[in-house]
Amino acid sequence: xxxxxxxxxxxxxxxxxxxxxxxxxxxxxxxxxxxxxxxxxxxxxxxxxxxxxxxxxxxxxxxxxxxxxxxxxxxxxxxxxxxxxxxxxxxxxxxxxxxxxxxxxxxxxxxxxxxxxxxxxxxxxxxxxxxxxxxxxxxxxxxxxxxxxxxxxxxxxxxxxxxxxxxxxxxxxxxxxxxxxxxxxxxxxxxxxxxxxxxxxxxxxxxxxxxxxxxxxxxxxxxxxxxxxxxxxxxxxxxxxxxxxxxxxxxxxxxxxxxxxxxxxxxxxxxxxxxxxxxxxxxxxxxxxxxxxxxxxxxxx
Amino acid sequence: xxxxxxxxxxxxxxxxxxxxxxxxxxxxxxxxxxxxxxxxxxxxxxxxxxxxxxxxxxxxxxxxxxxxxxxxxxxxxxxxxxxxxxxxxxxxxxxxxxxxxxxxxxxxxxxxxxxxxxxxxxxxxxxxxxxxxxxxxxxxxxxxxxxxxxxxxxxxxxxxxxxxxxxxxxxxxxxxxxxxxxxxxxxxxxxxxxxxxxxxxxxxxxxxxxxxxxxxxxxxxxxxxxxxxxxxxxxxxxxxxxxxxxxxxxxxxxxxxxxxxxxxxxxxxxxxxxxxxxxxxxxxxxxxxxxxxxx
Numbered sequence: 001x002x003x004x005x006x007x008x009x010x011x012x013x014x015x016x017x018x019x020x021x022x023x024x025x026x027x028x029x030x031x032x033x034x035x036x037x038x039x040x041x042x043x044x045x046x047x048x049x050x051x052x053x054x055x056x057x058x059x060x061x062x063x064x065x066x067x068x069x070x071x072x073x074x075x076x077x078x079x080x081x082x083x084x085x086x087x088x089x090x091x092x093x094x095x096x097x098x099x100x101x102x103x104x105x106x107x108x109x110x111x112x113x114x115x116x117x118x119x120x121x122x123x124x125x126x127x128x129x130x131x132x133x134x135x136x137x138x139x140x141x142x143x144x145x146x147x148x149x150x151x152x153x154x155x156x157x158x159x160x161x162x163x164x165x166x167x168x169x170x171x172x173x174x175x176x177x178x179x180x181x182x183x184x185x186x187x188x189x190x191x192x193x194x195x196x197x198x199x200x201x202x203x204x205x206x207x208x209x210x211x212x213x214x215x216x217x218x219x220x221x222x223x224x225x226x227x228x229x230x231x232x233x234x235x236x237x238x239x240x241x242x243x244x245x246x247x248x249x250x251x252x253x254x255x256x257x258x259x260x261x262x263x264x265x266x267x268x269x270x271x272x273x274x275x276x277x278x279x280x281x282x283x284x285x286x287x288x289x290x291x292x293x294x295x296x297x298x299x300x301x
Numbered sequence: 302x303x304x305x306x307x308x309x310x311x312x313x314x315x316x317x318x319x320x321x322x323x324x325x326x327x328x329x330x331x332x333x334x335x336x337x338x339x340x341x342x343x344x345x346x347x348x349x350x351x352x353x354x355x356x357x358x359x360x361x362x363x364x365x366x367x368x369x370x371x372x373x374x375x376x377x378x379x380x381x382x383x384x385x386x387x388x389x390x391x392x393x394x395x396x397x398x399x400x401x402x403x404x405x406x407x408x409x410x411x412x413x414x415x416x417x418x419x420x421x422x423x424x425x426x427x428x429x430x431x432x433x434x435x436x437x438x439x440x441x442x443x444x445x446x447x448x449x450x451x452x453x454x455x456x457x458x459x460x461x462x463x464x465x466x467x468x469x470x471x472x473x474x475x476x477x478x479x480x481x482x483x484x485x486x487x488x489x490x491x492x493x494x495x496x497x498x499x500x501x502x503x504x505x506x507x508x509x510x511x512x513x514x515x516x517x518x519x520x521x522x523x524x525x526x527x528x529x530x531x532x533x534x535x536x537x538x539x540x541x542x543x544x545x546x547x548x549x550x551x552x553x554x555x556x557x558x559x560x561x562x563x564x565x566x567x568x569x570x571x572x573x574x575x576x577x578x579x580x581x582x583x584x585x586x587x588x589x590x591x592x593x594x595x596x
Contacts, residue, residue: 184470190590197595226471236588238596 009041010034012235014228014281015202016046017242019091019154019176020125026090028205028281029242034232035225035279042232047298049090049282050291051127053248054080056106056114057098065261066252069288081118081126087288088295091154093127093246094118099140100131108140112147119151127154127284129178129246134161142169149173154244156180156207160191167199178244180207183219185226185239192238201241205282210247212254213271220245224278245275248286269293302520302544303342303530305374305395306335307501309365311348320347320357325364336369339545340535342395343369345386346376358385366391374421374532380408387416395419397532398461401426401444414451421497422448423461430463434479437462438490445491455493459530462487464498466505467515467582467589474585477503477519481584485526498523500533503583508591517543518579521555555580 016030028049033042058075059067073079081092094115098106119126128144130137141155142165156178158166163179170177179195181188188208195204208223224243231240251257251271257264268290272283276294285291308331311317319327332343343365350357362373366389374395375386387394398421399409413420422444424430424437431437441460448458462483467473480498487496503519504512517540520531524544535541542548554573557564558580566574575594582589590596 185588186468186470186473186590188590189588189596190592193590193592193596223471230588234586234588238590239588 005039007040008037010232012232012240014231014240014242015204017176017202017205019127019152021150021152024123024125025152026125032232034228035277046281048276048280050294051091051093051282051284052084052087052089052288052291053093053095053284053286054084054118055098056094056096056111057104062252063258063261063264065264066257066287068261077114078117078121081122084288085122085124087291089124089291091125091127091282092118092122093129093284095129095131095249096140096144097131099136100133101136102133103131105136108143111140112143115144115153116148116151119148119153125152125154127178127244129156132157134159138162138165141166145169145173145175148175152176154178154205156205156244158191158195160187160194163191163195167195171199171203176203176205178205178207179241180209183209183211183216183223185223185230188223188227189236189238192241196238201237204241206239206241206243207246208243210245210250210271210275210280212247212250212257213267213274214256215250215254217271217274221274221278224275224280228279242281243279244282244284245272245280246284247271247275248284248290252286265290265293273297302524302528303497304340304535304541304544305342305344305397305497305530305532306332306338306340306535307344307346307499307532308335308534308536309344310346312346317348320361323357323360325360325367328361328364329368332365332369332371335535336371338535338538339541340371341530342374343371344374344376344397344532347379347382347386348377349379350377350382351379354379354382355385358382359389362386362389380412383409384412384416387412387418390418393418395421395459397421398423399444399448400424401440401447403427406444406447410448410451410453413448413457414453419457419459419495420448420453421459421461423463425463434482434486437479437483438486441487442490445494455491456495458491459495459497460487460491461497461499464500464502464519466507467503468506468591474582474589477583478585481522481526484523484528488527495529496527497530497532498528500531511591511594513537513540514575514579514594515583516540518555518576519583520544521552522559522580522583525556525559551576559584 013032014029031044096111098104154176157180158177211220230236251268257267372392374397376397396413399405400423431440465476504515581587582593
């Protein structure tokens with residue numbers, strides 16, 4: 001008897017989200033299949049994209065081997081962002097950590113002006129992450145949205161605690177939102193439901209938090225996997241958004257990555273590859289050599 | 302469905318104070334209110350009760366019996382409090398609860414035999430909570446067999462599968478589904494046993510105003526699958542109407558949802574839509590979030 005492998009066809013389609021404007025734009029998501037299920041029906045029109053991370057201030061706690069690729073531009077975020085383009089990035093991710101009240105408590109105006117300067121200086125779309133302080137971000141992110149009006153930046157984190165004010169500003173000024181929830185699929189859906197009441201779901205990207213290898217990565221993996229399954233298989237509209245894995249900072253926080261360069265690259269690389277396999281659509285890395293490593297692995301497939 | 306009124310519960314501060322200060326009126330008012338609302342049993346959840354155990358238990362049982370003829374469910378993990386409570390009951394009480402844990406098998410189950418009362422037996426064992434339907438069935442069959450050997454017949458046993466909150470990160474819906482399944486097959490594997498659940502557990506952690514809807518809908522769903530009784534809030538009038546079969550339209554709608562029938566939401570009232578959506582999250586047809594009514 002001849003064996004015929006079963007072929008699944010899925011009903012859900014992850015929304016295709018565009019980041020940036022005109023030539024400086026890219027598309028993520030749009031797949032109607034589970035990640036890497038090339039043996040099933042469906043396709044993924046937009047393979048995973050990669051961004052490198054830029055801080056808005058000189059990093060305080062990075063090991064030498066993480067600073068090394070950018071050592072000549074590390075105190076100038078605009079030059080740093082431009083330099084990222086030497087490594088064939090699809091986007092740049094600017095972290096406004098200096099705005100954190102526990103860091104420098106830098107004012108919203110200054111952060112927004114920098115975001116605009118960086119966005120204008122580079123030829124790829126810009127992702128902007130606030131500090132994660134829900135109150136301060138409610139000042140900083142709307143200001144960024146306003147100052148960068150119409151540039152369609154990918155801005156977050158939009159949280160359960162501040163989605164109304166931050167989401168509204170992102171919407172009014174023509175940007176795309178990162179909806180972030182703490183490693184919990186029920187909370188993730190709840191935020192998307194609430195945000196979608198006034199915000200178009202085709203402009204939402206999910207950040208379900210990316211933990212590093214050895215520090216809970218398997219939770220992030222399972223969650224991304226589940227979001228994809230529920231979206232693509234059961235067609236739950238509120239999980240059918242592309243996913244961003246902002247993992248660089250998490251990986252380079254670890255003792256192992258700080259210890260030595262090779263270990264750091266592998267730590268970030270294995271985390272990135274794992275979350276990519278789980279279904280992440282865009283990944284934010286810190287080290288250009290990790291990016292090179294991942295791209296080599298993808299191309300040698 | 303037999304309703305065991307849950308409102309005399311030591312977690313409620315007023316109850317805890319009343320027991321400590323032997324203020325009978327607070328307790329009696331709660332008992333009367335539940336009896337008038339249609340409860341079949343009054344649950345006395347006294348917690349571990351470490352001080353003056355026997356005298357307090359006796360006082361409490363007598364205080365309640367002064368104002369109602371309903372049988373009591375003695376709800377404590379402390380075997381000394383349990384025995385004192387059972388001893389003071391005039392009507393055949395319910396021992397709430399025993400389990401497959403060694404200390405419970407050795408200290409609680411013999412009390413059910415000694416006082417010839419009904420007994421709630423949960424699926425818990427020394428290994429903790431069985432993770433799936435098969436292991437729950439396996440655990441309860443072992444414990445029921447043990448109880449049978451002590452001389453407790455199936456008819457006196459109320460099996461509790463243990464409900465867990467639907468809001469438990471990512472996992473809660475797996476539990477609501479497998480407990481529906483467990484109740485459905487229980488009668489086949491252990492003929493004659495009864496069943497009960499701590500209904501409100503399902504909605505633990507859910508925003509307060511949404512909890513009754515989950516409890517009501519789940520009661521109807523478990524009822525369809527054969528649930529015999531529930532420890533629940535008899536003061537929830539809509540819950541009581543549903544389980545007495547008074548709101549037949551809603552009950553049928555929940556049944557249809559469970560049977561997978563196509564339901565045209567646009568033809569329904571807002572309340573009916575809410576019941577359908579709630580049934581769908583309880584059977585995990587849609588992913589749960591606290592905003593399940595809004596999407």
